[in-house]
Amino acid sequence: MKHMSDCHCLPERPREACGIFAVYGLEDAAKLTYFGLYALQHRGQESAGIVASDGKQVVEHKAMGLVPDIFREEILENLKGNMALGHVRYSTTGSSLLVNAQPFRVQHLGKCLAIAHNGNLVNARQIRDELEDQGSLFQTTTDSEVVLHLAAKSLKKGLEQAMLDTMSQVKGAYSMVVMTEDTLIAMRDPQGFRPLCLGRLNSGFVVTSETCALDLVEADFVRDIEPGEILIINGKGLRSIRLEEKSRKAQCIFELIYFARPDSTVFGQNVYLFRKKQGELLAEEFHVDADLAMPFPDSGNYAALGYAQASGIPLEMGVIRNHYVGRTFIQPSQSMRDFGVKVKLNPVKDLLKGKRIVVVEDSIIRGTTARTRIKTLRKIGAKEIHLLVSCPPHRFPYHYGIDFSSRGELIAAQKTVEEIRGFIGLDSLGYLSMENLVKATCIPRADLCFACFDGNYPVPIDESFHKFCLEK
Numbered sequence: 501m502k503h504m505s506d507c508h509c510l511p512e513r514p515r516e517a518c519g520i521f522a523v524y525g526l527e528d529a530a531k532l533t534y535f536g537l538y539a540l541q542h543r544g545q546e547s548a549g550i551v552a553s554d555g556k557q558v559v560e561h562k563a564m565g566l567v568p569d570i571f572r573e574e575i576l577e578n579l580k581g582n583m584a585l586g587h588v589r590y591s592t593t594g595s596s597l598l599v600n601a602q603p604f605r606v607q608h609l610g611k612c613l614a615i616a617h618n619g620n621l622v623n624a625r626q627i628r629d630e631l632e633d634q635g636s637l638f639q640t641t642t643d644s645e646v647v648l649h650l651a652a653k654s655l656k657k658g659l660e661q662a663m664l665d666t667m668s669q670v671k672g673a674y675s676m677v678v679m680t681e682d683t684l685i686a687m688r689d690p691q692g693f694r695p696l697c698l699g700r701l702n703s704g705f706v707v708t709s710e711t712c713a714l715d716l717v718e719a720d721f722v723r724d725i726e727p728g729e730i731l732i733i734n735g736k737g738l739r740s741i742r743l744e745e746k747s748r749k750a751q752c753i754f755e756l757i758y759f760a761r762p763d764s765t766v767f768g769q770n771v772y773l774f775r776k777k778q779g780e781l782l783a784e785e786f787h788v789d790a791d792l793a794m795p796f797p798d799s800g801n802y803a804a805l806g807y808a809q810a811s812g813i814p815l816e817m818g819v820i821r822n823h824y825v826g827r828t829f830i831q832p833s834q835s836m837r838d839f840g841v842k843v844k845l846n847p848v849k850d851l852l853k854g855k856r857i858v859v860v861e862d863s864i865i866r867g868t869t870a871r872t873r874i875k876t877l878r879k880i881g882a883k884e885i886h887l888l889v890s891c892p893p894h895r896f897p898y899h900y901g902i903d904f905s906s907r908g909e910l911i912a913a914q915k916t917v918e919e920i921r922g923f924i925g926l927d928s929l930g931y932l933s934m935e936n937l938v939k940a941t942c943i944p945r946a947d948l949c950f951a952c953f954d955g956n957y958p959v960p961i962d963e964s965f966h967k968f969c970l971e972k
């Protein structure tokens with residue numbers, strides 16, 4: 501049987517997942533959440549929102565764009581209360597529209613329910629069809645909304661039971677936080693695909709996708725929310741309940757490879773040290789005679805550092821990144837077509853001319869970006885170019901990503917390593933082995949999802965699911 505899990509992608513790199521930051525029992529909760537979202541901006545740049553509660557009233561603000569552009573001082577002033585829930589979004593289900601921005605909020609039986617979700621539900625369409633048949637009206641085209649509808653259906657049984665009922669029906673990846681006027685509920689799917697952790701700040705609590713956000717607001721890391729756990733935080737303190745059904749953990753290896761920030765610890769593994777170790781193990785696997793090693797910033801930075809230290813080949817920052825390029829800029833006209841690439845990255849010609857170079861990258865998806873980059877290095881006179889990739893060939897698709905819904909778009913699914921080397925125009929090409937990828941983590945292999953490399957998807961596939969399938 502074919503399987504799938506939650507995923508999403510870009511034309512050349514899988515994109516970051518969404519980010520969640522929630523606060524309970526702290527003054528200026530919305531402002532703290534604003535800073536938390538700032539730290540999580542790398543997980544989503546399409547839209548952001550904050551919902552705040554003073555225990556009675558819930559207010560919200562969300563918009564398209566980046567956190568600093570959306571929230572101004574006067575907006576945060578209006579988000580009063582000592583509880584807040586924030587979200588930064590990269591759309592994995594549903595279009596990038598304000599209506600789909602999160603947190604998403606509804607009113608039911610006089611109670612407010614707001615949700616911030618990271619991940620994809622594999623059976624969202626099926627549940628939505630059933631709910632619509634029963635007369636439910638949906639406002640968005642996201643999978644997250646089905647969670648609120650399911651929760652609302654069981655709300656009469658109490659909040660805890662409503663969450664348990666909901667969790668037993670949804671399948672796939674979800675790290676999420678639900679907020680009512682006076683309670684925060686943090687949940688992680690039984691496989692634990694996406695990260696979610698609990699922090700403590702003075703007498704209050706913080707729940708967030710990554711520990712780098714805890715660091716920014718000076719909260720102490722307490723623990724990860726466990727896969728299959730529902731953690732309820734309210735005036736009675738903390739209470740944890742779990743789904744009875746036991747599943748194997750399948751934490752996404754791509755959180756470590758590139759979704760998470762290097763200063764975060766996810767699934768108990770520090771990301772920086774993991775990426776550096778990938779580079780060290782690349783040096784063990786491949787011996788190359790070269791004058792220098794370099795990354796294309798920022799992909800491969802830490803693996804390149806680890807590789808250089810372990811191999812003794814000096815690390816150079818051979819390509820300079822323009823830090824002031826925004827997400828979009830006016831496309832150059834045909835006659836200037838190379839500007840698009842050069843505006844972001846420019847090689848240091850005098851450093852690289854006549855040199856034997858080892859480039860360390862964190863991935864090759866379609867191979868077209870790598871090809872363009874290598875062409876540029878050849879043009880400025882690099883003598884030899886060897887490419888080392890800090891993970892195995894990426895052969896299986898992220899089924900939920902519209903851009904990679906088929907294996908046809910993945911170069912490693914179509915070509916051998918030797919053919920990829922030829923296509924990109926390299927002197928040599930090497931991929932880190934699966935054994936060494938596992939060795940780079942301190943996490944047992946059985947607790948991670950490697951489906952993009954080995955095709956073993958831990959959650960059954962709905963073959964017809966895609967990013968826009970909830971848009972009729």
Ligand code: SF4
Nearest residue numbers: 506507752949951952
């Ligand atoms: S490794 Fe698994 S969870 Fe991670 S992106 Fe690939 S299929 Fe999705």
